Amino acid sequence: MASTDFKEEVNCSICLNVYTDPVTLRCGHNFCRGCIAHELDTQEGDGGYTCPKCGKRFHERPTVQIIDLCNSADCSFSAPSEYQAPSTFCTYCIHAPVPAVKSCLLCEALLCEDHLKVHSKSSEHVLSDPNTSLENRKCSTHKKILEYYCSKDCVCICVSCIAFGEHRGHVVEPLNMAFQKKTERLRYFLEKLTSKKKRAEKKVRNLQKRRADVQEKASGMTKRVAVLFRDIREQLDLLEKRVLNEIASWEQQVNLSVSELIRQLEMKKDELSRKMRNIEELCDMTDPVSVLQGREFFKEDLCDPHDVEDEARERDYKKIYEADDLDEGLITVTLHAGLADIMTGVKRGIYVSESLDILLDLNTAGNYVTISGDLKTLSWSEVNQYRPETPERFQYCQVISSRCFSSGRHYWEVETSESGDWMIGVCYPSIDKKGVQSYIGNNNKSWGLCKFNNEYSVIHASEVSQIPYCVSCQSFRIYLDYEAGQLSFYELQGPIRHLHTFTASFTEPLYAVFYVWGDWVRIQS
Template identity: 30%
Template sequence: MASSSSSSSSSDIGVILNELTCPVCFELYKEPVALPCGHSFCRVCIEKSWENREEETGCVCPNCREVFPQKPKLKKNVIIANLVENVKLKKGKFGLEVRVTEHGDVNVKEGMKSGGSEIYCELCYGEAAKRCVPCEILCCEKHLKPHQQKGHKLVDPGVKIEELRCIEHRKPMQLYCKDDGSLMCVTCTGGQHRDHDVVALEIPHTELKGVLAAKYPHVSQSMETIASQLRHVQEEEGQTENSSGNAEDRLEEKRMLVCQFVNESVDLMKSEINKRKMEKLSLLGKQREKLEQQMEDLRQGKSTMDAAFHDLEAISFLQGSKDLIKRLQTMSDFKSVKRTPLPVLDFSKEKKNLDGLITLNKNFLEKIQKGPVEHPEKVELDQNNLRKLYGRTPSLDPNSAHRQIKISGDLRTATRTRTDNQYPEHPDRFDVYEQVVSRDCFSSGRHYWVVDVGSSRWCEIGICLNSMGRKGGESWLGMNPESWCFFKCNNKFSAYHNDQCTDLSVPGDHERFGFFLDCEAGEMTCFGDSRVLHVFRGNLMDPVKPAIGVWDDSVHFVHLVK
């Protein structure tokens, strides 16, 4: 019973404390005042409440919402004030902690902002949770409960009351006209909407939600599709940036090669000019010294003759006649001396080469300016210029060599042997045909190399895809779609690709052949003594390697020095 009595006592005290709590600040009343409607508040709380209201409808009771056209005279509620003082004096006896709020001039509760902001409760200035539409007031969670219990319509704090009311009748909009799709209040039904199909707002609200729900999957799927396309575009943008950057880097490399070639060509020409100049100046110097000596001898002879004519008497003249005659004979010999003219220095050949390079660059630049060049024309230069611009010296791959092919120490010569060499097993090694490929693998750009076949009467030289098989009868160079080769047999030449033969006319006895590979154009041009012998064309999307087939003696790559 004691426990029940204690619990009942605590409950009674709680009820008393609730009645002595200001409905605005939720603290014990401080200087409580009563309004004409009977509700009491702290003086500071009610005054601040009226100051923060923006409406011009007079003073409103925060509790019952009664409007006072004029500010009522606030009278102290003596009974509540005395009860509050008694509670404060007996708080230790009650076993409760009673907090007393110190009201200031600016804020009702410390840390709470006043001023009628729409995000704050109009009763306690705490953070507003909802707006009560019928009461037109912002409420926090604590002050919201009475409105919920009365079934008032609640909206988010940011919603303005004006938007929820009928413009004509200033009443809440609760109905929807299906005929003209407008919102209206109850009073509107008696006007122009009298015969219209009018329903509660909840009905079109539910219907519209259903329509949106039906379209939601389609919208979500469309978003996923667009997101996927956006990712592809972004990836392509990145690839474009990378590819263009790589292309620019390759162009810079080509520019360096062209500049290097031009600089080396000019330097070689200047060196040759200087060499020829020094040789000719040396010969001219010797001629000049000889002529100067002859001139000096003539001066002395002339001086002697002048003396003989003017100064010597007969006896002296005759006594020196022998020496004078001797000098005259020497002077007569000078008349027969003829200077051998030296050849004029001629640099027309070097100038022609440079003019050709300049003209080529101008023509190519004009084509670039007119639009993209899909298949640039082959460089119209002699093999010497091809060597300087694109020269390579491929190295043979011992791991690919047939067992009856011996590779030299510098990896440039392949020699046919009649016995098997002790090579280890390797997946890249040719096992049927006496062939070998290079270590070099070309997938882009232009490349030029020279092969010497002077020691071989029967051989093949060309290129093959790196992916071409090395085993079995399908690996013969030129007899499959993955290789292109130049075939020599007893000074007769032909071109092979995919088992298709093209006989070639190669005048003379050529020992060296040049190969110019243009990966982007898909072409390989075979030169013989600066003459185009054949142009191979094919799909060179996969990397290719120079290849050699040796059936007797040896074949080797010529070392090219740029």
């Protein structure tokens, strides 16, 4: 706006260019000498003259006065693109420009500090910032000061709008009052938005921390698993070498025995061949004297071929086939023992306890369930068992384990029937034994996985969350990490699938707890 006003001061309103030989009329408007002369010439004979800018009429041709606007014109070329408007000065300080501090909307005057002190304090004289545009504070229809606010149309109006304008009969209130209400409402919304922003920022921080924790835990677990598999591969390599060495040792031992026996048999075969040739030569002779006289010479060749050495070689031959075969049983035992040692190291490396041998506590069983003799199976019964009333006994079809967990990592596996309803999980020993609040998950002292009407869910403190996908198996693993405060449920059919993990700060020992209705639940050994 300041730049536009500046251009209007140095530009002729007729040719719209910078003034050339500028002159002014008595009304105060400036033009180029040639432009205004030509404009006045065209008005000759019309009975008067008018200013092209404001329309002020003159009965006689107005005289023009030469003015000096060179400095302003030069400024138009040298001024920066963003022109800074001069300070607003007091209307009443005519001897020297004094900066204004307020403007009176009624008087349409700018006031300095001194004139503000003596200005009327009447409510009609509305004071505002000196840079406030007066046009924006006046009614566009009646040109009066905007003093009221129409709540119906949500606009600022003047007195005339209320008296005989289009807002007559509407609910109105003074601007200051409406301003105060609007400001209070804006502050209220600002507080709400600030509170929401803080909550969002807190959630972002929590999520960032959660992401960092997840990354740290995943990184740690990745390193542990990598080290574990490296150790497994090293141990498998050692086990493979040990077993293969045993096989190679057996092979080498047998080959040595076989090679020695073959060598002896080859020598025996050569000796026999030599004797056979000598005998064949005797048989080919026709002279009886020669054959008979050569008898002493061939006496050794004509001895019995079956001797002590043949018997020894025969024993060695049978031994190779019968006694020195590979002991596959020994190899199998070696493999099993080695693999068992590796698995023990794996479990130790990931800190997983052996599957627990959980037994049911008959003293806590409700009267409409039966417990198997091995204390492993809980079955629903239509017949009241009339067990002795004790503080530990559940009113409904529930039972807890005889052992508890107050530290460490443990897991146990449970098999359920295809029909009927059931709940499995853990609970504190202080859980209620009577009333609906004693059911697993209907309190803040138990956590459970439930099946009701063929729908699966998890429950704690009466808050139920549905399992988001179909569960189609009857075998489940319950994994407890007491120090970490985590209780997880897994589906065991096919690939093991995670169902849900509860996170809590456990404050009491935990017992395995079971509920059944209509069929049975069994703890797997």
